[in-house]
Amino acid sequence: MFEQLSGKLSGVFEGLSKRGALSEADVTEAMREVRLAMLDADVALPVVREFVSQVRERAVGHEVLDSISPGQAVAKIVNDALIAALGGAGAVPLNLEAVPPVPVLMVGLQGSGKTTTSGKIALRLATRERKRVLLASLDTQRPAAQLQLAQLADQAGLRAQGLVVSLPIVAGQGPVEIARRALDVGRREGYDVVILDTAGRLSIDEALMAEVAEVRKVAQPAETLLVVDAMTGQDAVNTAKAFNEAVGITGVVMSRMDGDARGGAALSMRAITGAPIKLTGSGEKLDALEEFHPERVAGRILGLGDIAGLVERASDTLDQEESERVARKMMAGKFDLDDYASQIRQIGKMGSISSILNMLPGMGKLTQALGGKELDTSILTRHQAIISSMTSKERKTPDIIKASRKKRIAAGSGTTVQDVNKLLKQFDDMSTMMKRINKMGLKGLMRGGGM
Numbered sequence: 001m002f003e004q005l006s007g008k009l010s011g012v013f014e015g016l017s018k019r020g021a022l023s024e025a026d027v028t029e030a031m032r033e034v035r036l037a038m039l040d041a042d043v044a045l046p047v048v049r050e051f052v053s054q055v056r057e058r059a060v061g062h063e064v065l066d067s068i069s070p071g072q073a074v075a076k077i078v079n080d081a082l083i084a085a086l087g088g089a090g091a092v093p094l095n096l097e098a099v100p101p102v103p104v105l106m107v108g109l110q111g112s113g114k115t116t117t118s119g120k121i122a123l124r125l126a127t128r129e130r131k132r133v134l135l136a137s138l139d140t141q142r143p144a145a146q147l148q149l150a151q152l153a154d155q156a157g158l159r160a161q162g163l164v165v166s167l168p169i170v171a172g173q174g175p176v177e178i179a180r181r182a183l184d185v186g187r188r189e190g191y192d193v194v195i196l197d198t199a200g201r202l203s204i205d206e207a208l209m210a211e212v213a214e215v216r217k218v219a220q221p222a223e224t225l226l227v228v229d230a231m232t233g234q235d236a237v238n239t240a241k242a243f244n245e246a247v248g249i250t251g252v253v254m255s256r257m258d259g260d261a262r263g264g265a266a267l268s269m270r271a272i273t274g275a276p277i278k279l280t281g282s283g284e285k286l287d288a289l290e291e292f293h294p295e296r297v298a299g300r301i302l303g304l305g306d307i308a309g310l311v312e313r314a315s316d317t318l319d320q321e322e323s324e325r326v327a328r329k330m331m332a333g334k335f336d337l338d339d340y341a342s343q344i345r346q347i348g349k350m351g352s353i354s355s356i357l358n359m360l361p362g363m364g365k366l367t368q369a370l371g372g373k374e375l376d377t378s379i380l381t382r383h384q385a386i387i388s389s390m391t392s393k394e395r396k397t398p399d400i401i402k403a404s405r406k407k408r409i410a411a412g413s414g415t416t417v418q419d420v421n422k423l424l425k426q427f428d429d430m431s432t433m434m435k436r437i438n439k440m441g442l443k444g445l446m447r448g449g450g451m
């Protein structure tokens with residue numbers, strides 16, 4: 001997501017900052033390129049117009065053109081404008097302040113990711129806040145959707161703990177009746193949140209809107225969250241506009257941010273609907289739900305990276321004690337193959353490698369060069385297999401792994417002796433590098449150009 005836009009905008013600002021002084025004509029030319037880049041990224045035309053005119057107005061002022069690094073000053077203005085377009089600094093949290101059970105209404109087109117997102121939100125509330133969540137499908141046309149919700153609750157292993165439960169189906173009930181029953185059960189059984197997953201249609205129609213509006217009136221939800229598929233670009237914005245006008249929404253969840261959507265929908269949503277993007281979905285798994293931080297997204301678009309997001313993701317997914325234990329062993333020069341296997345597991349938990357790279361400053365270009373393809377991580381999987389075919393003594397003291405052991409390990413892991421050799425060589429290189437780091441300290445090493 002955003003790779004293409006990011007690549008183009010970074011190019012524009014690189015060009016600007018290479019020049020010492022800027023003229024108004026330079027800014028005009030740069031803004032023309034920004035405009036094209038945004039249109040290419042599928043940002044809605046009125047949003048692009050407003051964006052470019054605001055940036056231009058601020059950028060041709062004397063403080064900017066006369067400043068020491070006008071290119072950077074213009075980039076800062078664009079950064080601010082991006083943040084504003086994305087909804088202003090800071091994530092907007094879900095508003096669940098009402099008296100429990102707090103109703104949350106999920107709306108959107110069929111296939112947008114509504115049911116999955118309902119499950120993701122339930123999981124997050126249950127695991128992070130220990131809230132008890134009742135999930136209710138109002139889709140009377142699609143019993144499969146109701147089953148899907150029940151399965152989601154099971155999958156998360158939370159039903160067993162009574163934290164996430166889906167409302168049993170009663171044949172013949174309509175959406176409004178189900179919503180009433182869900183809230184009744186929620187009250188009687190002491191749930192904190194009741195998530196009402198409405199039916200979707202393949203496209204917007206009046207019957208759907210009337211049904212959703214009716215449910216909203218009855219349920220009086222604290223949040224009416226519209227789920228839109230980021231991959232549908234301009235259509236997502238039109239859908240949001242229609243739902244907001246007919247039903248009224250309090251927030252947007254953009255699903256499929258993991259795809260190669262051009263990102264325009266995210267940039268247009270706030271201006272077109274007035275509602276903030278509150279959450280984003282980045283995968284089919286139930287933990288693939290993120291808060292939406294406009295300033296971080298803007299940073300990513302401009303190639304400034306999202307270090308805050310990376311650190312957050314790391315602290316959410318990594319086992320802190322384990323990381324510290326391995327780091328201590330590294331520093332003591334006692335890193336072994338067990339530790340290496342543990343590192344591979346931790347990397348795997350953080351998600352796709354390219355999504356991690358994207359959060360690092362200046363890495364947007366690299367992932368763009370991959371052309372939307374994932375980095376080849378099969379080598380990590382292979383290494384994991386090889387290490388698990390070793391005896392614990394071999395893992396602790398890889399030096400003892402000679403020809404016959406290599407053959408046995410290769411056979412056990414379904415790899416070749418060359419693969420085993422490659423792993424051992426890489427491990428050897430890593431150990432050498434760590435010893436150097438220990439001797440010189442990280443700074444010394446970077447200065448020496450060793451990394």
Ligand code: GDP
Pocket residue numbers: 108109110111112113114115116117200254255256257258259280281282283284288
């Ligand atoms: P609904 O009809 O709106 O309830 O949509 P579903 O929740 O059933 O989702 C439709 C499909 O999209 C399913 O296969 C989901 O696994 C998938 N999906 C949902 N959210 C995401 C997401 O954030 N990323 C990806 N890649 N797939 C998603």
